[in-house]
Amino acid sequence: MATINEYLTFMSDRIDQIFTLTGQHIYLTLIAVAIAILIGVPLGILITRVDSISGLVIGIANAVQAIPSLALLGFLIPFLGIGSTPSIVMIFLYSLLPIIKNTYTGLANVDRAMIEAGRGMGMTDAQLMRMVQLPLALPVIMAGIRISAVTAVGLTTLAALIGAGGLGQLIYRGISMVNNKMIISGAIPAMILALLVDFVLSIMERIVTPKGLKK
Amino acid sequence: MIRFENVVKSYGDTEVIKGINLEISNSELVVFIGPSGCGKTTSLKMINRLIEPTSGTIYINDQDILKMDPIELRRNIGYVIQQIGLFPHMTVGENIELVPLLKNWPKTKRRERAKELLNLVGMPPDEYIDRYPSELSGGQQQRIGVARALATNPDVILMDEPFSALDPITRAQLQDELFNLQQELHKTIVFVTHDMDEALKLGDRICIMKDGQILQFDTPENLLRHPAHGFVEEFIGKKRMWQQPEYVKVEDIMIQNPIKAIPTRTLTQAMEIMSGSGVDSILIVNERNQLLGIATANDIRSKWDTAKRLEEIYTRNVLSVHPDDSIVEVLKLMSQNNIGYVPVVDVSGILKGLITRSSLVKVLGEKYVG
Numbered sequence: 001m002a003t004i005n006e007y008l009t010f011m012s013d014r015i016d017q018i019f020t021l022t023g024q025h026i027y028l029t030l031i032a033v034a035i036a037i038l039i040g041v042p043l044g045i046l047i048t049r050v051d052s053i054s055g056l057v058i059g060i061a062n063a064v065q066a067i068p069s070l071a072l073l074g075f076l077i078p079f080l081g082i083g084s085t086p087s088i089v090m091i092f093l094y095s096l097l098p099i100i101k102n103t104y105t106g107l108a109n110v111d112r113a114m115i116e117a118g119r120g121m122g123m124t125d126a127q128l129m130r131m132v133q134l135p136l137a138l139p140v141i142m143a144g145i146r147i148s149a150v151t152a153v154g155l156t157t158l159a160a161l162i163g164a165g166g167l168g169q170l171i172y173r174g175i176s177m178v179n180n181k182m183i184i185s186g187a188i189p190a191m192i193l194a195l196l197v198d199f200v201l202s203i204m205e206r207i208v209t210p211k212g213l214k215k
Numbered sequence: 216m217i218r219f220e221n222v223v224k225s226y227g228d229t230e231v232i233k234g235i236n237l238e239i240s241n242s243e244l245v246v247f248i249g250p251s252g253c254g255k256t257t258s259l260k261m262i263n264r265l266i267e268p269t270s271g272t273i274y275i276n277d278q279d280i281l282k283m284d285p286i287e288l289r290r291n292i293g294y295v296i297q298q299i300g301l302f303p304h305m306t307v308g309e310n311i312e313l314v315p316l317l318k319n320w321p322k323t324k325r326r327e328r329a330k331e332l333l334n335l336v337g338m339p340p341d342e343y344i345d346r347y348p349s350e351l352s353g354g355q356q357q358r359i360g361v362a363r364a365l366a367t368n369p370d371v372i373l374m375d376e377p378f379s380a381l382d383p384i385t386r387a388q389l390q391d392e393l394f395n396l397q398q399e400l401h402k403t404i405v406f407v408t409h410d411m412d413e414a415l416k417l418g419d420r421i422c423i424m425k426d427g428q429i430l431q432f433d434t435p436e437n438l439l440r441h442p443a444h445g446f447v448e449e450f451i452g453k454k455r456m457w458q459q460p461e462y463v464k465v466e467d468i469m470i471q472n473p474i475k476a477i478p479t480r481t482l483t484q485a486m487e488i489m490s491g492s493g494v495d496s497i498l499i500v501n502e503r504n505q506l507l508g509i510a511t512a513n514d515i516r517s518k519w520d521t522a523k524r525l526e527e528i529y530t531r532n533v534l535s536v537h538p539d540d541s542i543v544e545v546l547k548l549m550s551q552n553n554i555g556y557v558p559v560v561d562v563s564g565i566l567k568g569l570i571t572r573s574s575l576v577k578v579l580g581e582k583y584v585g
Contacts, residue, residue, distance in 0.1 A: 131302075
């Protein structure tokens, strides 16, 4: 068994590589989650307006979520080849569901009385969404984004399998070389990254919670 | 003025509003009341088109509201809903300034108006304008709700059970405040409630509804005294009138056929009439039954030797009351003048009845104890 010191030495020897891979990892996650937000939030808003399609949309997102991630990655290769594009698409697809679902639930659970008060005071639908529904649903939407982002950090390790880089590269190389030190030097930064993302987003969640709703 | 013409609202096959007609005058506070599901809230929400009628027309100042832009219509009608109607993510100031904001008022004008309204509802602006609704008590929140509805000074204000979530003491206080505010502002207010006490306390007129129909639309006084429908009487509560002494009228409690005599009767005859009926005073009327005065048994006995007929001895210019006077006025009159009886006459002086201390005790006793 190697001592902790040996692990640390192993990692500090490869510190440049770890930083580069962490950078790639963050890049892939960020792009994928950003696209998921840009598509998921409007989609969530849309299905509160057109309630007849809400079941269908959430059903599809659920089904996508249920496909094993490794298999999904495999399915994408014939269409998108290898590298960062299929990886980003895969991470994006997985991030979509929590965002759509939370946007939908957040908006649907805004007190009916609030909506009626707004409408009764002469707000247009757009004003109602911007001034009442979205601010009140924002904490729930942010919670969805947070779940997505944390999951995405973990998923991004798979990207290394199809040559997109990221911290997964160290983990897979470590597995094939049966080198625990190498596995650990990929896994620990990935863990730290996930915890960091969770922490940062939890602060953001607090910031976007309207002041009047804070306890 | 708000006018409903043959307004019907149905959901599928069920008619929830079955063709109602009503007219609300300017500066009038009208209360819609009835058991749940009677259509009172639906009727209210049709005025600002939160609910659209299936058929029929609603006019505000002779304009058909169904032909108006609903957004514009709503911005010109104040709307107060239950306690939860304040936006929790907006400060008190932002809540009040909302309709002015929607109407694009400049910021300084909005702020000024918010301060003015906070003063109006008795909440110092410096202390409250930047607070959030969750930091206020229920009563304070609803005051803000009222202030918000007044923000652009609309002529019409709709209030949907605004005080129902408050504790009884706060509710009574806010009812008083609203009443006082209305004396000052003279808005046309439509107020929905299920609380009869609230309706009687606030309404200039009360519209009692059941199963999508109007059973009676009248002043509180007339509802209590002449309920048009068995349900109305039951809904108001049979004993209610007696709990509000100002609504109890002289004619409800007077003796209908008091003992009377014309002035030319002799004293002997008068004594005979009195003792035959077991009373100790007699009302003097002329041939047309107009009240002239009163004579008591004591009067007659003291003048027994000197006078012959009632006309020589009876007391003229007696105090009298009208059948429409309230029992409160009668009690006041009797105790101020220290008299034990008071005749009841109509506007042309015709004797209608008599109220005596013992008749009062008897009637009130029956109503309150019996």
